[in-house]
Amino acid sequence: MEAIPLGSNSEVGRLRTVILHRPGAELQRLTPRNNDTLLFDGLPWVAKAQEEHDAFAGLLASRGVEVLLLGDLLAQALASGAARMHGISAAVDPRRLGIPLAQELSAYLRTLEPDALAHVLMAGMTFDELPFASTEFSLVRRMHHDGDFVIDPLPNLLFTRDSSFWIGPRVAITSLALPARVRETSLTDLIYAHHPRFLGVRRAYESRSAPVEGGDVLLLAPGVVAVGVGERTTPAGAEALARSLFDDDLAHTVLAVPIAQERAQMHLDTVCTMVDADAVVMYPNIVDSLSAFTIHKVDGGGVKIDRAAPFVEAAADAMGIGKLRVIDTGLDPVTAEREQWDDGNNTLAVAPGVVVAYERNTETNTRLADSGIEVLPIAASELGTGRGGPRCMSCPAARDPL
Known part of the structure; x- marks a missing residue:
């Protein structure tokens, strides 16, 4: 089927295409x-x-x-190498994590398949979910609790x-x-x-x-x-x-x-x-x-x-x-x-x-x-x-x- 032409000039013209986000794991990160x-x-x-x-x-x-x-659009877009770099650089903040941990985390995220990377970019990641041992080189890692977010959920x-x-x-x-x-x-x-x-x-x-x-x-x-x-x-x-x-x-x-x-x-x-x-x-x-x-x-x-x-x-x-x-x-x-x-x-x-x-x-x-x-x-x-x-x-x- 031919794609619907994109664009809008009103709030009420007949709706043809809409972007929604199905609630996901990011909502399960919410606590009191x-x-x-x-x-x-x-x-x-x-x-x-x-x-x-x-x-x-x-x-x-x-x-x-x-x-x-x-979520589907994001995973599909992340098939692009440039998109992956874009998403990872926005999610990993060296000012908060310190350069050693930020470099290690970025390197790990670059190994993920598009679906898995999309999940992390949306749902975030806690320190105890880091797949590598970082306590020896990262003061930030040593001083955070395991349940703290290394990447915030959205x-x-x-x-x-x-x-x-x-x-x-x-x-x-x-x-x-x-x-x-x-x-x-x-x-x-x-x-x-x-x-x-x-x-x-x-x-x-x-x-x-x-x-x-x-x-x-x-x-x-x-x-x-x-x-x-x-x-x-x-x-x-x-x-x-x-x-x-x-x-x-x-x-x-x-x-x-x-x-x-x-x-x-x-x-x-x-x-x-x-x-x-x-x-x-x-x-x-x-x-x-x-x-x-x-x-x-x-x-x-x-x-x-x-x-x-x-x-x-x-x-x-x-x-x-x-x-x-x-x-x-x-x-x-x-x-x-x-x-x-x-x-x-x-x-x-x-x-x-x-x-x-x-x-x-x-x-x-x-x-x-x-x-x-x-x-x-x-x-x-x-x-x-x-x-x-x-x-x-x-x-x-x-x-x-x-």
Whole structure:
């Protein structure tokens, strides 16, 4: 079958190809001592999380979506020698391990087959899993406990939205803000650079400094992008992204949207996602307060930044529509807060007016259905422990254009 052309210019065009990550051994590394550092609110039952994720992937496939699994893509890309060097150098930190141990570990990793190397790069490695005796030459090894990580695991790989996003025919590699997630982009970068499926794909934006995370980026309409600015994406990151998209003619307007710098609202898509070409579902507690600074591309390569205005009005104006339809979940404050925490506003559109949502958010889903949106519910008793919904867990690589 001929490969589906890659690219996207909206949040809601019919979904054709998506990148997911099936939960794996990296989640089994979580303990009560490290789950906070690794950004999980609990210890997921991994087998159940896998079952729920398989159902999610199966639902998308039943709707005609090509599902690519990140772990498979990584293992396939690691058939390249250059990809192996890329992955190993990102995972082995001589500043933390010391040069002797780092050299020994790198040499060992170079002997692994692609599947085994992919497993280590995702699931990490503890000192007691080192296959060689290093105590004689490494003070670092002597002074660490056996269960400490020599390579940290990446449990947040589950949320493939954050480390890259597609805009037009290009892919943007982001810069993740928190230490537990920084190395994720090295794997994403490796896949796009070396996997045959992405041969010839050009980059839209690559940041090595100011953080930008994909969960903060909404493609409101062709040429119009909203970027949340809060806990994970900085003002400098939003500005750098806007200027890069303008330079590459991938957007003409970017809305910088301040959001609360807190865990419950870590990304813009935790409080607002698009469910149709002219409609969003939004956390009711912020509908009236959410604002946006509109950044315009101007002739000569410069930018113009408008004063802050209500987000709903600024978005409609930038999109060229009379009014942005807001599906305010209209719930009592307690239920609204509970369902927002459980990712009720984090939906994945598979077509205009058709979204995947967590089944547990019954009130929000009812409001969506009452507004004419078809809701495809999925279970999430374990998938939600990392605070991310269907949109967070998916990187759309191909949508039909609007």
